[in-house]
Amino acid sequence: MNLLLQDPFSVLKEYPEKLTFTLENPLRTECLEFSTCGNYLALGCSNGDVVIYDMDTLRPITVLGSESGAHVRSVQSLSWSPDGRYIITGSRDWCVKLWDLNKPERPYRETLFEGPIWNCKWLDAENLRCVATVSEEDHVFMIDFNHETPIIHQIRIEEDIESNKGHVLTCCVNPNFPDVIITGTSKGWLSLLKIDNHQMDNNAFTFSSLYSTKIVNSNIKDIIISQNGDRLAVNSSDRTIRQYAVQMSEDLKFVTVDLEHRYQDVINKLQWNCIFFSNGSAEYLVASTHGSSTRELYLWETGSGTLVRVLEGAEEELMDINWNFYNMCIASNGFESGYVYIWSIVIPPKWSALAPDFEEIEENIEYQEKEDEFDQVGELEQQHELIQAEEVPIDLTTKERYDVRGNDLLRQDFVIPMDYQRILLMHSKK
Amino acid sequence: MTMPEFELTVRGSIPLRITHSEDVPTSAKFSPNGEKIAICQGTTIILYDVQLRVTESILQTSHTKPISELCWSPDNQCIATASDDFTLEIRHLTYGPLHRLVGHTAPVVSLCYNGKGNLLYSSSMDESIKVWDVLNGILMKTISAHSESVVSVDICPEDSTVLSSGSFDGLIRLFDSSSGHCLKTLTYDKDWKSENGVVPISQVRFSKNGKYLLVKSFDGVVKIWDCIGGYVVRTFLALSEETRALKHSCGIDFLYPSDETLAPIVVSGYEHGELFCWNSENKKLLYSSMGNDNCHSGSPIISIHCRDNLVCTLSLNGECYVWGARFVTTVPTST
Numbered sequence: 001m002n003l004l005l006q007d008p009f010s011v012l013k014e015y016p017e018k019l020t021f022t023l024e025n026p027l028r029t030e031c032l033e034f035s036t037c038g039n040y041l042a043l044g045c046s047n048g049d050v051v052i053y054d055m056d057t058l059r060p061i062t063v064l065g066s067e068s069g070a071h072v073r074s075v076q077s078l079s080w081s082p083d084g085r086y087i088i089t090g091s092r093d094w095c096v097k098l099w100d101l102n103k104p105e106r107p108y109r110e111t112l113f114e115g116p117i118w119n120c121k122w123l124d125a126e127n128l129r130c131v132a133t134v135s136e137e138d139h140v141f142m143i144d145f146n147h148e149t150p151i152i153h154q155i156r157i158e159e160d161i162e163s164n165k166g167h168v169l170t171c172c173v174n175p176n177f178p179d180v181i182i183t184g185t186s187k188g189w190l191s192l193l194k195i196d197n198h199q200m201d202n203n204a205f206t207f208s209s210l211y212s213t214k215i216v217n218s219n220i221k222d223i224i225i226s227q228n229g230d231r232l233a234v235n236s237s238d239r240t241i242r243q244y245a246v247q248m249s250e251d252l253k254f255v256t257v258d259l260e261h262r263y264q265d266v267i268n269k270l271q272w273n274c275i276f277f278s279n280g281s282a283e284y285l286v287a288s289t290h291g292s293s294t295r296e297l298y299l300w301e302t303g304s305g306t307l308v309r310v311l312e313g314a315e316e317e318l319m320d321i322n323w324n325f326y327n328m329c330i331a332s333n334g335f336e337s338g339y340v341y342i343w344s345i346v347i348p349p350k351w352s353a354l355a356p357d358f359e360e361i362e363e364n365i366e367y368q369e370k371e372d373e374f375d376q377v378g379e380l381e382q383q384h385e386l387i388q389a390e391e392v393p394i395d396l397t398t399k400e401r402y403d404v405r406g407n408d409l410l411r412q413d414f415v416i417p418m419d420y421q422r423i424l425l426m427h428s429k430k
Numbered sequence: 431m432t433m434p435e436f437e438l439t440v441r442g443s444i445p446l447r448i449t450h451s452e453d454v455p456t457s458a459k460f461s462p463n464g465e466k467i468a469i470c471q472g473t474t475i476i477l478y479d480v481q482l483r484v485t486e487s488i489l490q491t492s493h494t495k496p497i498s499e500l501c502w503s504p505d506n507q508c509i510a511t512a513s514d515d516f517t518l519e520i521r522h523l524t525y526g527p528l529h530r531l532v533g534h535t536a537p538v539v540s541l542c543y544n545g546k547g548n549l550l551y552s553s554s555m556d557e558s559i560k561v562w563d564v565l566n567g568i569l570m571k572t573i574s575a576h577s578e579s580v581v582s583v584d585i586c587p588e589d590s591t592v593l594s595s596g597s598f599d600g601l602i603r604l605f606d607s608s609s610g611h612c613l614k615t616l617t618y619d620k621d622w623k624s625e626n627g628v629v630p631i632s633q634v635r636f637s638k639n640g641k642y643l644l645v646k647s648f649d650g651v652v653k654i655w656d657c658i659g660g661y662v663v664r665t666f667l668a669l670s671e672e673t674r675a676l677k678h679s680c681g682i683d684f685l686y687p688s689d690e691t692l693a694p695i696v697v698s699g700y701e702h703g704e705l706f707c708w709n710s711e712n713k714k715l716l717y718s719s720m721g722n723d724n725c726h727s728g729s730p731i732i733s734i735h736c737r738d739n740l741v742c743t744l745s746l747n748g749e750c751y752v753w754g755a756r757f758v759t760t761v762p763t764s765t
Contacts, residue, residue: 001640002591002606004658005613056548056608057563057570349611354575356615394663396637396694396710399588415546418505418565423528
């Protein structure tokens with residue numbers, strides 16, 4: 001509700017503009033993601049730890065696997081479940097782990113692959129299913145964490161493997177069709193795959209290819225999809241980000257993928273490290289650049305393809321990017337120090353809020369008396385007005401469904417339990 | 431169709447003993463899960479089991495002067511207390527004291543946790559509001575925006591983005607709970623410049639959705655403000671102008687009927703032990719202790735807290751009652 005009481009022009013800015021905090025994470029950050037409502041920020045670190053920061057206090061509150069079972073090599077990818085209760089992490093130690101934040105001291109479930117994990121994404125968080133890409137593998141894996149010993153399904157499309165489309169490096173899940181995943185390979189193939197679950201048997205799945213095309217002659221490093229599923233962006237090693245419009249019919253019989261824009265650094269010809277879309281229909285795209293000469297994030301408007309903003313303030317090359325739409329923050333980790341830089345919208349204090357009969361103005365204006373400014377209002381009339389205000393129905397219980405930025409307010413982050421043992425431990429050390 | 435009739439009856443009383451003047455009880459609150467009531471008396475906390483109706487334990491805090499208010503953490507595990515010795519204490523019910531928060535330069539009078547339980551807000555007679563990091567026990571921010579004692583702070587657990595405060599300077603302010611910036615000040619010009627000077631605020635309390643604020647001032651008037659519009663939408667007047675005026679800060683709270691089609695109820699206590707309940711929608715008086723048994727023996731009701739259909743009232747003389755509220759549908763008899 002605070003947003004309703006603030007300057008609407010500041011609140012409704014569509015992207016953050018100013019570097020506001022730097023989290024000096026002592027462990028080198030490799031990847032990061034905000035929880036859905038932006039209450040927490042999870043950092044995957046190069047030593048295998050996953051640290052969760054509270055965004056209210058900007059301090060770490062918990063380390064996943066503090067008792068046992070933490071990753072032993074760099075964490076490559078992590079993702080929060082939409083309800084904020086679970087986190088999946090993929091690491092170079094060949095493991096994908098599922099963490100229940102009610103008991104973050106040890107992994108809830110885990111599974112081992114035959115190579116380092118590239119990335120992992122939620123497929124169906126309610127059933128604890130996720131997808132992962134693994135180094136040197138020509139297909140995607142689906143992990144069903146619903147079982148004590150997680151079941152791994154290989155999402156193999158025989159024809160794709162026969163035509164040698166290369167190793168799958170990245171994948172993402174279509175938010176409109178949660179059974180459709182999008183993959184990118186080392187040979188530049190972009191594919192859309194469908195997962196079918198047989199109704200009779202919960203553990204039997206079939207996989208089919210919906211669409212597959214070679215879009216580039218180099219690695220596809222990353223694929224992102226907008227919240228509404230209509231826009232796709234592909235980051236590849238040929239120093240180009242390609243943006244596509246995606247259309248899919250309800251029955252998934254027709255799939256079209258049309259190139260909208262390409263984004264390149266014309267002068268320095270730099271590679272892009274990471275890309276991220278803004279909310280809804282993805283009106284903005286933000287990217288970090290490879291190479292020590294640049295320290296900024298670039299932000300384009302996706303409709304016109306024009307660069308609208310350069311987010312400055314970091315002191316080093318930036319890697320992973322995450323954008324939270326509830327608190328309108330962009331976080332990115334530095335390549336050298338592993339610190340996390342956070343850009344936000346700065347809403348200036350309104351001094352007139354302290355004295356309701358004052359009004360803030362930009363510059364001096366000549367005073368002109370308004371027509372009714374000093375009219376003698378009869379006491380009766382005033383009384384009448386007040387009485388009228390008291391007859392309007394009031395609703396003291398119903399919450400607003402959406403905030404002014406269009407985020408769903410019924411969605412609530414899981415509250416990570418306070419670690420009382422840690423407080424006691426801090427005291428005993430003193 | 432007949433509207434169901436509202437009934438408020440005493441379910442039980444919590445025994446408190448006052449042995450000397452420093453021992454006055456000041457605040458009684460239900461735990462968020464409704465299982466217990468915590469009452470602060472002097473420098474101790476008394477825990478009462480609502481189901482079993484027995485005093486479960488008495489905890490001695492590290493405060494050196496009486497506690498003025500207490501607050502449960504949202505996870506039911508801790509109680510934070512604000513004391514006249516300028517400090518706050520956060521105590522875990524099984525692990526014992528966790529933090530002693532030092533920073534205020536005058537007695538601390540009111541406090542509240544945010545919905546997640548990771549921040550604690552306290553207000554003091556030093557005219558400031560302080561924000562504390564609960565995990566690390568450190569001061570995060572000081573909000574100085576009043577020119578008198580800040581006697582009440584409240585935050586809505588379901589929408590913890592806005593903090594409200596009420597002060598003896600007669601102002602009710604709304605703050606952004608993360609930046610600490612003042613968002614709005616709720617006051618009427620004419621309230622402020624009334625002939626008798628400023629009317630100090632006694633207590634502020636958010637509605638369940640955080641959009642409205644229940645406010646009691648020392649002239650004994652209870653109002654509901656629309657926080658976004660910034661105007662009064664309901665006024666509740668009890669007794670006569672002279673008798674409702676307060677010397678002590680008497681309690682108020684909302685009571686939410688389990689039947690959601692019924693309007694929430696405003697419960698308010700007064701200087702001579704009177705208790706009033708109104709329908710928040712049509713301002714109809716539903717209950718008045720006048721004519722009923724006056725439980726609190728004419729002593730000021732300094733704390734009121736409601737949860738589900740229960741109301742806990744505490745008066746300065748140490749009488750503490752748990753009331754049951756219910757709606758009875760009566761079939762009208764035809765005449």
